[in-house]
Amino acid sequence: MSKIIAITNQKGGVGKTTTTINLAAAFANKKLKVLVIDLDPQANATIGLGISRELIDATSFDLMTKDINASDVIYRNLDSKFEIIPSSVKLVDAYEILLNKKDNELILFNKIKDLKEVYDYILIDCPPTLGILVDNALFAADSVIIPVECEYYAYDALTQMVNKINQIQKNKNELSMSLTIEGVLLTKLDNRNLFGYKIIEEVKEMFPNKTFKTIINRSTHLQEAPMHGQTVLQYAFNSKGSKEYRELAKEIIFNNQE
Numbered sequence: 001m002s003k004i005i006a007i008t009n010q011k012g013g014v015g016k017t018t019t020t021i022n023l024a025a026a027f028a029n030k031k032l033k034v035l036v037i038d039l040d041p042q043a044n045a046t047i048g049l050g051i052s053r054e055l056i057d058a059t060s061f062d063l064m065t066k067d068i069n070a071s072d073v074i075y076r077n078l079d080s081k082f083e084i085i086p087s088s089v090k091l092v093d094a095y096e097i098l099l100n101k102k103d104n105e106l107i108l109f110n111k112i113k114d115l116k117e118v119y120d121y122i123l124i125d126c127p128p129t130l131g132i133l134v135d136n137a138l139f140a141a142d143s144v145i146i147p148v149e150c151e152y153y154a155y156d157a158l159t160q161m162v163n164k165i166n167q168i169q170k171n172k173n174e175l176s177m178s179l180t181i182e183g184v185l186l187t188k189l190d191n192r193n194l195f196g197y198k199i200i201e202e203v204k205e206m207f208p209n210k211t212f213k214t215i216i217n218r219s220t221h222l223q224e225a226p227m228h229g230q231t232v233l234q235y236a237f238n239s240k241g242s243k244e245y246r247e248l249a250k251e252i253i254f255n256n257q258e
């Protein structure tokens with residue numbers, strides 16, 4: 001079954017990009033065909049995969065604002081065994097350009113819907129905002145993964161995010177489209193900090209059936225891998241971080257078989 005998943009949380013630094021690239025690598029490691037769409041003007045996924053600016057002609061900015069197809073902006077020559085639509089800082093300008101376009105929240109949906117025949121999983125890395133780019137990601141996606149950092153300020157953002165998802169879900173239902181929560185992913189757990197375990201308990205209480213069993217611990221390998229332009233599977237295949245993201249891939253594949 002083919003699926004488009006948006007990785008989203010308007011709170012910054014919670015592990016969206018880390019999850020996108022390493023989950024993509026973990027799916028690819030299972031011989032699945034994967035596309036990552038970098039929809040963040042910060043372009044952290046693009047840079048973290050070692051794609052330098054000189055190598056790219058077109059990005060998600062061009063896809064969102066010009067009359068071109070997704071296949072024109074897919075970058076294929078990665079060692080990491082999956083494909084990517086890269087981003088660039090130009091994507092900041094997309095907000096203004098898209099503002100007055102008709103059905104501007106459906107642009108990405110229309111551009112990538114046919115790609116479901118090509119890929120098993122399409123993962124969209126979202127910016128830490130709730131604007132038009134995230135609306136586009138949520139309209140294009142079948143489901144969302146919400147990474148939540150195991151720390152105190154996690155709640156407000158999580159509540160706002162869920163309200164946003166509910167609102168888009170309603171709009172999509174009217175168009176006979178759907179949006180589900182794939183799961184809430186607890187990230188950056190520091191096992192020396194007891195407070196993190198309290199967050200885990202409370203998130204599980206809030207989302208009893210939607211919190212992933214897999215928890216991503218703090219790991220220096222996960223931090224270092226993008227500095228080498230690699231996923232953690234390439235950088236340190238047997239590390240804890242690599243194992244946890246491979247475990248997450250298994251959990252998602254299993255959940256989608258049921």
Ligand SMILES: Nc1ncnc2c1ncn2[C@@H]1O[C@H](COP(=O)(O)OP(=O)(O)OP(=O)(O)O)[C@@H](O)[C@H]1O
Nearest residue numbers: 012013014015016017018128188217218219222223
């Ligand atoms: N499990 C982890 N252990 C240690 N460091 C992590 C972990 N996950 C993410 N990080 C680090 O935390 C920082 C933020 O992570 P990341 O870029 O994935 O978050 P983000 O939600 O995409 O941020 P933004 O909102 O800015 O896009 C990065 O420096 C990343 O290397």
Ligand SMILES: [Mg+2]
Nearest residue numbers: 016017040044
């Ligand atoms: Mg990011």
